[in-house]
Amino acid sequence: MISPRMTLRMQEKQYTSSLLIFFIYNPSFGPQESEVENKIRNVGLCEAIVQFTRTFCQTKPAKSLHTQKNRQFFFEQEDSFWIVMVVRNPMGEEPNKDGKPQEEEGILVVLILCYSLFFLAMEAGLLQYLQTLHLQSRDLLDVFGGIALFPLDKKSYLKIQSFVNRVEESLSLIKCTAFLYNDQLIWSGLEQDNMRILYKYLTTSLFPRHSEPELAGRDSALRPEVARNLLHYGRFLTGPANLKDPEAKFRFPRIFVNTEDSYEELHLIVYKAMSAAVCFMISASVELTREFCEQLVGLVGPQLTLLVSDICEQYNVNRRISGLDKEPQFKFIYFNHMNLAEKSTIHMRKTPSVFLTSVHPDLMKILGDINCDFARVITLNYNPIRVITLNYNPIRVITLNYNPIRVITLNYNPIRVSSLNYNPIRVSSLNYNPIRVSSLNYNPIRVSSLNYNPIRVSSLRPSFDSSL
């Protein structure tokens, strides 16, 4: 196995896509907005491209433009509002006539996310997000944009439920709450789509910014605080750094969430105690005061600290029992469209800048391509199950796609993939006889045997005869 460090270096060398330009425009504002010449030129060019391609297809104008040096992506989420991103091509990359479907989709996903974040967190999100935007580290998980769920037993889960309900009851200002542990979601009072964006913001932008001092262990924030005579480790990740500071400002980032028919503006309070982070969302029309924050700390700090040590203990017990602390037997990436749950045994650690994967980046790329093909094929012909086996000795990439649940697995891990090539045509050719597909020798991942609690969805998996 390649060490993570090595993988990282290789990734750096090969993918040096970088963001050159990012802007949002609305053609109807055009005449008034005349600040910098360069900007106008860019906007003008994009507008021209989009308008030009419209002549070929009214409904679907161009989404991207590839040139030798860079690629431009256009995204119109709302009528006349365009988000444009220009990305420099990686150095030394062979020009590919077909384009790189996965990369394209990946970047488009990033664009959509930018838009979402733009709406989610006008103040806090976008600029910071752009700063943390590392295009080279994009991979399948980015494309899925899922939410990692924290595996937890029922009892502990209900305790968290109870905690959330109690806090929301005593601090009635709180509109909804989300509870995360180890950067994985446990409870969300937000609707799924909003949570997906908030989750992205938290895990890619907010948490990484605050994790460095904790890792270094020198931050004063780790000193326990005392509230109501109870020791606790809680602190604000958004808002005031120190409540005792008389100068402290009680300003929290505001987010916009999609409610039934409109957008609602909310304060986002993120409060953290050890590995748990709780997001409290409060209507932005309310002004938050020191008293409120003190009340919140007094109520949440000690309770959360207790709860966290409880979860931590339970989690370790479960890991030991189910043998999860050992190297996973199967390597897989799991994504479930239904609940956006994602899980990967390939991605070892999410750092603010890169995913460290235990497989070769080329393989990740292939997986991305396969996935992208699926996305296309599925729209062509609805058939829930497709299996692809790439059987190159000694590597075997097995992909299972079961709509609406996607599971992509890698079975066996030795990696010598330098010349692995993947031909997308084959996917569609797999389509012609379902029975043949089903006779592929494969026993799909036993996610259930890994005892991954939140998503036992895979327990309803198709399985196949071993007649090949």
Added chain:
Amino acid sequence: MSEEHYLELCENPVQFENASSVNNVFFDEANKQVFAVRSGGATGVVVKGPDDKNSVAFRMDDKGEVKCIKFSIGNKILAVQRTPKSVDFISFIPDYPHLECSQECKMKNASILGFCWTNWNEIIFITDQGIEFYQVLLDKRSLKLLKSQSVNVNWYMYCPETAVILLSTTTQGNVLQPFAFKSGTMSKMPKFEIELPVVPKPAKLNLTERDIAVATIYGQLYVMYLKHHSRTTDSPCAEVVLYQLPREGSCKKTNVLKLNTTGKFALNVVDNLVVVHHQSSQTSIIFDIKLREPDCAFNVHQPVLPGRSIHPYRIPLTGPAAVATQPPVPCELYSSSWSVFQPDIIISASQGYLWYLQVKLPPTVNLLQDKGKLMDFLLRRRDCKMVILSVCAQMLNGGDKGGLPVVATVFDKLNQVYKEYLEAEQTYTVAMESGPSRGSAARDRPVRTQAVIDQSDMYTHVLSSFSEKKDTSHKFIIAVLMEYIRSLNQVQITVQHYLYELVIKMLVQHNLFYMLHQFLQYHVLSDSKPLACLLLSLESTYPPAHQLSLDMLKRLSTANDEIVEVLLSRQQVLGALRFIRSVGGHDNISARKFLDAARQTADQMLFYTIFRFFEQRNLRLRGSPSFNPGEHCEEHVVYFKQVFGDQALMKQVTV
């Protein structure tokens, strides 16, 4: 406020002729009988018991003033004491010759303080010089001495429930010597000393029977000592000190009940509560020795509730003169003529009434604000079920809701008791199944007390109506339901389906599908077929419910047919076939059902595939690819030939 009287006298008192110069009244604690003896018995003795509808009445010769009179257990033999030296016995056995005999105490110069029946024919004489234990042999007209013990006795006290007698010994009277009796045997228990507040000099009798009571509380025998305040000590108020008297081992001081006042007191024990009546304030207070006080030292108790008077009592007018228009006469409570007996008896000899004291639980609800403490209190009472349920309902509906933490505390307390019962039941069942030979002693089936509030009780009386309340926010309702489920899970009680249904109903009503989804992901709502069906029905409003339902059915592993039906109904014919093959059921499925479904999809390739699959199955099972007439697939064979041609049919393999 009449709602605050938490103690009351029973509605149907035992009525007897009131004490007067010609009528002496005696009370026997063992049989709970009142004896009204007129003129030494010559003009009649009337005996009234607690549940004997027919009172016993008889005459006996007036042989002098009666000092004490008691029936043996079962009214077999009557014992009458008239002189300080002897007791007379009269047989009362039906269809048995009328026999009489008399017995003098054995010890010389001793005088009899009293006597107690321990059996239908065994009796203890307590003299100032010791105790004598006799068996009455009526046919021989004599008594046989079983055992005796000589000790100087100031006074004695008998607890009929446990057949334990307490003798006050030493000059000060504060060393108590207990004896236990059991079918012909007498055993001496370790003696113990009551700590007196002051030691008088010179030593004289300082502890009287007025300050001591013996009763069983929570199945344990206690000696209760009413310790009056003394000027020499710091504590200005009286207290009741409890000494636990175990069957084995020595007696120890266990609890102190703080009375917070001084004056004349009387003690009762009702429903395992120690009731202390205070005469001057005309109030009573109650103590629960199992209720721990947070701000008190170990085993020091404050009254559970503020002092209140016994509920006013009106004496109904009796006799032919009683007319409806005449109002009942109010009865004087806490009268100086009252005598109090253990455990729960109050007698007014001057009025001729014997009452049982009772605890009324509903008024306690408003007097005890701390809901957790209230639950602890109620769960140990006898008739608590409806009161507890009403407290729960009130807590959720009323304006004074203490919020979720209180709700959680109450649920946890209820479920703890519920769990203990379920566990006892489980152990009993296991013990019964393993056979009586292995279990050392035959176990009794655990008694289900009223304190066991199960899920259906909660559902019927509290949760179902609560969840329909329009003026309560759905958020609070869901939180309460989840809290109850959490509490059940905490003590590992399997949650009943109807509770899940209630939660799901609430979530669906308010379009909280994502919340529902999350609960299902974490298996908060446990898998079951009904739940899976419920989810299936939600598909139209929340599409992912379909998949959730299928997953649940799969996990149940007993619902394979249902899964196939669901998949077929969604035209996922291939999926259904794969599934049934994966569980090894594909040899038994109906080919027609699958072919029907495949035809409906209008996908010819799919139909071909399915058809071919069954041909192969036929070949494997019967050696021929053709369908049996019983499978009713003719129509599909015709269709297959029509679309793909005759030659597409699988050929019979010729050997």
